[in-house]
Amino acid sequence: MPNQSPFDTTQNIFQNRDVLDVDDYQPEQLIERDEQIDEYASALEPILNGWKPNNIFVYGKTGTGKTATTHYMLNWLRHDIQEQSSAVEGSDKKDSNTTSSTNLEVVYLNCEALTSSYQVAVELLNDLRDEAHQVATRGHAPNDIYNWLFEEIDNRNGVVLVVLDEVDHIGDDDTILYQLARARSTNNLKNSNLGVMGISNDFSFREDLSPKVRDSLCEKEILFPAYNATELTEILKRRAEKALYDDAYDLGVLNSSAAYAAKDKGSARQAIDILRNAGDLAQKKDLDTITPDLVKEAKGIVERGRVSEMIGGLSPHGKYALHGLAIASKNNETPIRTKELYDYYRIVCQREQTDTLSVRALRDHLAELDLIGIAKEDQRNAGRGGGKYKQFDLDVKVDAVIEAFKSDTDVHHSMDNSF
DNA sequence: GATCCACAGGAAATAGTGGCTT
DNA sequence: AAGCCACTATTTCCTGTGGATC
Numbered sequence A: 001m002p003n004q005s006p007f008d009t010t011q012n013i014f015q016n017r018d019v020l021d022v023d024d025y026q027p028e029q030l031i032e033r034d035e036q037i038d039e040y041a042s043a044l045e046p047i048l049n050g051w052k053p054n055n056i057f058v059y060g061k062t063g064t065g066k067t068a069t070t071h072y073m074l075n076w077l078r079h080d081i082q083e084q085s086s087a088v089e090g091s092d093k094k095d096s097n098t099t100s101s102t103n104l105e106v107v108y109l110n111c112e113a114l115t116s117s118y119q120v121a122v123e124l125l126n127d128l129r130d131e132a133h134q135v136a137t138r139g140h141a142p143n144d145i146y147n148w149l150f151e152e153i154d155n156r157n158g159v160v161l162v163v164l165d166e167v168d169h170i171g172d173d174d175t176i177l178y179q180l181a182r183a184r185s186t187n188n189l190k191n192s193n194l195g196v197m198g199i200s201n202d203f204s205f206r207e208d209l210s211p212k213v214r215d216s217l218c219e220k221e222i223l224f225p226a227y228n229a230t231e232l233t234e235i236l237k238r239r240a241e242k243a244l245y246d247d248a249y250d251l252g253v254l255n256s257s258a259a260y261a262a263k264d265k266g267s268a269r270q271a272i273d274i275l276r277n278a279g280d281l282a283q284k285k286d287l288d289t290i291t292p293d294l295v296k297e298a299k300g301i302v303e304r305g306r307v308s309e310m311i312g313g314l315s316p317h318g319k320y321a322l323h324g325l326a327i328a329s330k331n332n333e334t335p336i337r338t339k340e341l342y343d344y345y346r347i348v349c350q351r352e353q354t355d356t357l358s359v360r361a362l363r364d365h366l367a368e369l370d371l372i373g374i375a376k377e378d379q380r381n382a383g384r385g386g387g388k389y390k391q392f393d394l395d396v397k398v399d400a401v402i403e404a405f406k407s408d409t410d411v412h413h414s415m416d417n418s419f
Numbered sequence B: 001g002a003t004c005c006a007c008a009g010g011a012a013a014t015a016g017t018g019g020c021t022t
Numbered sequence C: 001a002a003g004c005c006a007c008t009a010t011t012t013c014c015t016g017t018g019g020a021t022c
Helices: A032-048 A066-090 A117-128 A142-155 A175-181 A202-207 A211-217 A229-243 A251-264 A268-284 A292-312 A316-330 A340-354 A361-370 A398-406
Strands: A056-060 A104-110 A157-165 A194-202 A220-224 A375-381 A388-394
Touching: A032 A056, A032 A066, A032 A202, A032 A220, A032 A292, A032 A361, A056 A066, A056 A202, A066 A104, A066 A194, A066 A229, A066 A388, A104 A117, A117 A142, A117 A175, A142 A175, A142 A388, A157 A211, A175 A194, A175 A211, A220 A375, A220 A398, A229 A251, A229 A268, A251 A292, A292 A398, A316 A340, A316 A398, A340 A388, A361 A375
Parallel strands: A056 A194, A056 A220, A104 A157, A157 A194
Antiparallel strands: A375 A388
């Protein structure tokens, strides 16, 4: 093969790009989260004695280290239990009654796609059961599911720790939490101890729980505040040391990446994403260093990516509502109140040749847009004669929205011919 | 301090999908 | 096949609400 390979593997920027992969890379050291680790430790410690741990409720926005810290703690927990059991085996095998080790089963479940208590219960049950005894996601009586679930847990003869990430997706039916949190007192469990950890990025979720559930689920609460720019810089330093070549970046680059993210959501994910993208840009342009300009460009890329992702998760009418809002924004008519936005929405529906939904339905879609953070709502009250109403505006750049709609299959008419 | 506006948003009903048990 | 069940997206109906104005 005389020709040169089309692959260019020379690296000026990254010594290990994977370190900047937010989803896959688990740092072995967590920084800026000592307080939370201590609180976790004290709540989980009883497990090492085979006792019931405190139920824990964890909350904080995305990218504040909830999931990373949780996995970090679970790894330590498994590690310590493992050591315990090998210590027992090493000692007197016959007399294991007194020093027996603890059986621990951790069930980690991300509830992102699960919208009801029922679905969570089925999912948990299937996680505990083997391949041959899986149950279907519909068609069973709820009580059967719960009974089977407790049967499985009780069979474990040890401690079962159920971790429910993104619990707020369950919605307002908290039966599963109620069942799990109170399993002990209702005598459903005789041989096992059950601990529940709920992780949520919605602060209000805790308030919406029924009082009984709140008391038992929130025995221990751990709050993950957003990172400030200084903390983000520290985090980036750690990552950059491993991910990048020393002379490929300077402190200024880390500072500005951190600053952009801190100003927006205070999310470590975002800061790391910006840095990685800046590195990719430098690589593509065959540069030896990451420049401030590239960081700025990377910030734009990350924001556009976020917007596309959010739009991708919307239902068709959610998209039409957003499209209407974007047109209004282009027309400099935002913030716009619901009633007027309805007109824009109707136009979008006409052009997409779909039926227009009621105002009530639009209100639900707009609430959804606010929830995911692509739009922001603002309640106003003009008093007697004016009344109470809401105003909406985009919470991201209009151009990012327009860009994202160009590659969307549900919206066929781009904004370019929207006027 | 009572009034009253323009909505917000809860509740129930409806319709359609799909899967269970017997 | 009949009679269950869960879930989603929607409509219709209606009660609740906060503060500028009277």
